[in-house]
Amino acid sequence: MKIGLLGYGKMGKTIENIALNRQHDIALKVDKDTESYNLDGIDVAIDFSTPDAAVDNILKCFSHNVPVISGTTGWLQHYDEVIALCKEREGSFLYASNFSLGVNIFFELNKTLSKLMANLPEYTISMEEIHHTQKLDAPSGTAISLAEDIIKNSKYGTWTLDAAKPKELYIDAKRIADVPGTHEVTYKSSVDTISIKHTAHNREGFALGAVIAAEWIAGKKGVFTMKDVLNIG
Structure with a gap:
C-alpha cells in the first residue's frame, strides 16, 4: 500500500x-x-x-x-x-x-462506568489529562471524547478547564515534557473514590x-x- x-x-x-x-x-x-x-x-x-x-x-x-x-x-x-x-x-x-487500541478499549470502559454511575449523584466526576509540551491543543481530543461520553450519562451539561461549577465537568489539562499521554477519570464521594486510568508509554x-x-x-x-x-x- x-x-x-x-x-x-x-x-x-x-x-x-x-x-x-x-x-x-x-x-x-x-x-x-x-x-x-x-x-x-x-x-x-x-x-x-x-x-x-x-x-x-x-x-x-x-x-x-x-x-x-x-x-x-x-x-x-x-x-x-x-x-x-x-x-x-x-x-x-x-x-x-x-x-491507540488500548485507549479505544478505555473509551468503552468509560462509557460503561458512566452508565453504572448515572443514578449516583453523590459522586462528583473529574478528569486529568497529561501530554507533552509540544501538544498544541488543550484539553486533548481524547479527553473531550471521554468527557462527552460522561456528559451523556450524568448531571453535567458541559466540560470546563476552569474551576468546576455544579454542572460542569472539570478537566485538568497538564503539559509536561516527554509525556506521550495519560488520561484518568475519577468519581469521588465522601466515602470512596473510583478511578480508571490509561497511560501511554510511547507513541x-x-x-x-x-x-x-x-x-x-x-x-x-x-x-x-x-x-x-x-x-x-
Missing part, C-alpha cells in the same frame, strides 16, 4: 517506521514547510498535521478520491462540514481523537493504530471510527 503522510513530525516519523515494517511504501511526506503536494498514486493518506492544516488536507483527499485517516485534533468545529462533504463526494474518512501505540486503520479502510466508502476497525461497541 502506498501511504501519504500529511504531517511529518514525531508522530509522522513513528507512523513511517511502523508502516515500513508492515511492508507498506511511504510515497508522500508533507511537513509544515511543504507548500503544495500531489496525491496521485496514493492509496491512503494519514493526517497528523496541525489544527489549521487538517481540514484542507482532508478535503484535498476527498477531491482526489483518496481515503484519509485523521488523528489531528483541534479542528472539530468543522467536523460536521467535513462529514457532509465526505458523504457528498462518496469519500472515505476515519477520524479518531486517539488511535508507537498511536502510530500502530493509525496504520491498522489505514489498512482496514482500503476499498471502503463512508465515514468510520475506530469502533468499526476494532468491531467493538
Whole structure:
C-alpha cells in the first residue's frame, strides 16, 4: 500500500517506521514547510498535521478520491462540514481523537462506568489529562471524547478547564515534557473514590493504530471510527 503522510513530525516519523515494517511504501511526506503536494498514486493518506492544516488536507483527499485517516485534533468545529462533504463526494474518512487500541478499549470502559454511575449523584466526576509540551491543543481530543461520553450519562451539561461549577465537568489539562499521554477519570464521594486510568508509554501505540486503520479502510466508502476497525461497541 502506498501511504501519504500529511504531517511529518514525531508522530509522522513513528507512523513511517511502523508502516515500513508492515511492508507498506511511504510515497508522500508533507511537513509544515511543504507548500503544495500531489496525491496521485496514493492509496491512503494519514493526517497528523496541525489544527489549521487538517481540514484542507482532508478535503484535498476527498477531491482526489483518496481515503484519509485523521488523528489531528483541534479542528472539530468543522467536523460536521467535513462529514457532509465526505458523504457528498462518496469519500472515505476515519477520524479518531486517539488511535491507540488500548485507549479505544478505555473509551468503552468509560462509557460503561458512566452508565453504572448515572443514578449516583453523590459522586462528583473529574478528569486529568497529561501530554507533552509540544501538544498544541488543550484539553486533548481524547479527553473531550471521554468527557462527552460522561456528559451523556450524568448531571453535567458541559466540560470546563476552569474551576468546576455544579454542572460542569472539570478537566485538568497538564503539559509536561516527554509525556506521550495519560488520561484518568475519577468519581469521588465522601466515602470512596473510583478511578480508571490509561497511560501511554510511547507513541508507537498511536502510530500502530493509525496504520491498522489505514489498512482496514482500503476499498471502503463512508465515514468510520475506530469502533468499526476494532468491531467493538
